[in-house]
Amino acid sequence: MNEATTLTVTHPTGKYDVLIGSNLLPRLRELAHISGPMVLITDSHVGPLHAARCGQADCVLTMPAGERHKTLATANSLYVQLLAAGVDRSGTVVALGGGVVGDVAGFVAATYMRGVAFVQCPTSLLAMVDASVGGKTGVDLPEGKNLVGAFKQPTAVLADIDTLQTLPSTEFAAGMAEVIKHGLLGHARLFADIENEGRRLPTASPARLQTLVSEAVRVKRQIVQEDPFEHGRRAVLNLGHTFAHAIEQVSQYHIGHGPAVAMGLVAAANLSARLAYCAPQLQTQIEQVLTAVNLPVRIPANLPPAALYQAMGSDKKKAAGQLRFILLQDIGHPLMVDSVPEKSVLATLGEVQG
Ligand SMILES: NC(=O)c1ccc[n+]([C@@H]2O[C@H](COP(=O)([O-])OP(=O)(O)OC[C@H]3O[C@@H](n4cnc5c(N)ncnc54)[C@H](O)[C@@H]3O)[C@@H](O)[C@H]2O)c1
Ligand SMILES: [Zn+2]
Structure with a gap:
C-alpha cells in the first residue's frame, strides 16, 4: 500500500495537515491527534457505509443526506444531540461525508459552545479536492446557498481514498x-x-x-x-x-x-x-x-x-x-x-x- 501524502496548509492562526491515502479512517484518532471525546457527524448515505471504519468514535450523529438539509434546522438538531451526549469544549467534531456534511459539521464545530476542535474526513471527490480545504463552513437559507457561515479551520483533514469506491x-x-x-x-x-x-x-x-x-x-x-x-x-x-x-x-x-x-x-x-x-x-x-x-x-x-x-x-x-x-x-x-x-x-x- 502506498504511503499517505501529507500536505500542510498554513493559515493566519496556525496550520494543519491534509493526509491523502488508503486505510486512514481506522487510524483516525491517532492520525488526527484526537485525545478527548470524538463525535462523528455523518449523513444517512455515508454513515452506514463508512462510520464503522472510523476508529473509536464516542458517538455518531447522522443527518439526512442532501443539500436541502444543509440548514440551520439541521445545525440546531446537531447542537441538541451534542448537548444530550454531554459533549463539552474538550470534544472534537469529525465530519465524515461530502461537502454538505463538512459545511454543516464545520459550522456546528465553529459555534457549539463558541467553538470546539474540528476534523474533516471528506468522502466525496468534491469534498476531498475542494470543500474540506480552506476553512469555509456554513449552511443555506431559503433565500440562497451558503448565506450563513463561519471560517473554521480544521485541525486535520483525512481524505481516505478507499471511500471513493462507494461514491456514485x-x-x-x-x-x-x-x-x-x-x-x-x-x-x-x-x-x-x-x-x-x-x-x-x-x-x-x-x-x-x-x-x-x-x-x-x-x-x-x-x-x-x-x-x-x-x-x-x-x-x-x-x-x-x-x-x-x-x-x-x-x-x-x-x-x-x-x-x-x-x-x-x-x-x-x-x-x-x-x-x-x-x-x-x-x-x-x-x-x-x-x-x-x-x-x-x-x-x-x-x-x-x-x-x-x-x-x-x-x-x-x-x-x-x-x-x-x-x-x-x-x-x-x-x-x-x-x-x-x-x-x-x-x-x-x-x-x-x-
Ligand atoms: N466549504 C467550501 O469551501 C466548499 C467548497 C465547495 C463546495 N462546498 C459545498 O459542498 C457541497 C457539495 O459537496 P458534495 O458534492 O460532496 O455533496 P454531498 O455532500 O451532498 O455529497 C454528494 C452525495 O454523495 C453522497 N456521498 C458522499 N460520499 C460518499 C461515499 N463515499 N459513498 C457513497 N455516497 C457518498 C452523499 O451522501 C450525497 O448524497 C455543497 O453544499 C457546496 O456548497 C463547500
Ligand atoms: Zn464549485
Whole structure:
C-alpha cells in the first residue's frame, strides 16, 4: 500500500495537515491527534457505509443526506444531540461525508459552545479536492446557498481514498469538474494528465486517485494560503462559477453543481477567447477533457440567455454592481475581469447552448 501524502496548509492562526491515502479512517484518532471525546457527524448515505471504519468514535450523529438539509434546522438538531451526549469544549467534531456534511459539521464545530476542535474526513471527490480545504463552513437559507457561515479551520483533514469506491459515478464526475477547474487554475500537468487518462480515471487504482486528489489539493492549498479570508486572489476559485450558479438557479436546481461547473468552464473559455484573452482552441481542449469524464459541455437550450444573465446579477460574487468574471489567458493563468460587456456575455451564452 502506498504511503499517505501529507500536505500542510498554513493559515493566519496556525496550520494543519491534509493526509491523502488508503486505510486512514481506522487510524483516525491517532492520525488526527484526537485525545478527548470524538463525535462523528455523518449523513444517512455515508454513515452506514463508512462510520464503522472510523476508529473509536464516542458517538455518531447522522443527518439526512442532501443539500436541502444543509440548514440551520439541521445545525440546531446537531447542537441538541451534542448537548444530550454531554459533549463539552474538550470534544472534537469529525465530519465524515461530502461537502454538505463538512459545511454543516464545520459550522456546528465553529459555534457549539463558541467553538470546539474540528476534523474533516471528506468522502466525496468534491469534498476531498475542494470543500474540506480552506476553512469555509456554513449552511443555506431559503433565500440562497451558503448565506450563513463561519471560517473554521480544521485541525486535520483525512481524505481516505478507499471511500471513493462507494461514491456514485455521477458524484465522481461532479468532483472531476472541480479537479479540472483546479488543473486550469494552477496545474498544467494535472490538466494534461486528465487529458491523457480521461475515461480511465473513474476506475483508476487507489494509488492513482491518491495522486490526482493530492495534485488538485495542492492547487487549492496554494490559493487559500495566499488569501485565507477571500479578500482577493481566492476569487479565482470561482472560475466557471458565475455561469454555474446561474445555470443551477435558472434550471431550478435540476442541474447539479458539478455539471453546471462543467458548462461554466466552457462558457468561461468561450468568453475569454471572445474578449481576446486566450486562443479559441482552449475551449475545445476543455470540452474534450470534460466529455471524457462524462460531464456536459453545452447549456441546455431551454435556459434562456437573458434569464441566465439576470441570475448572474443576483449572485453574491458581484463586485460593486459590476459583473466579475474569472477568465483564462491560458492553462494555469487565470485573471479577474470586472467590467465585461453584457453583449459579450449574452453572445457566449448563445454560443455554448445546445
Ligand atoms: N466549504 C467550501 O469551501 C466548499 C467548497 C465547495 C463546495 N462546498 C459545498 O459542498 C457541497 C457539495 O459537496 P458534495 O458534492 O460532496 O455533496 P454531498 O455532500 O451532498 O455529497 C454528494 C452525495 O454523495 C453522497 N456521498 C458522499 N460520499 C460518499 C461515499 N463515499 N459513498 C457513497 N455516497 C457518498 C452523499 O451522501 C450525497 O448524497 C455543497 O453544499 C457546496 O456548497 C463547500
Ligand atoms: Zn464549485
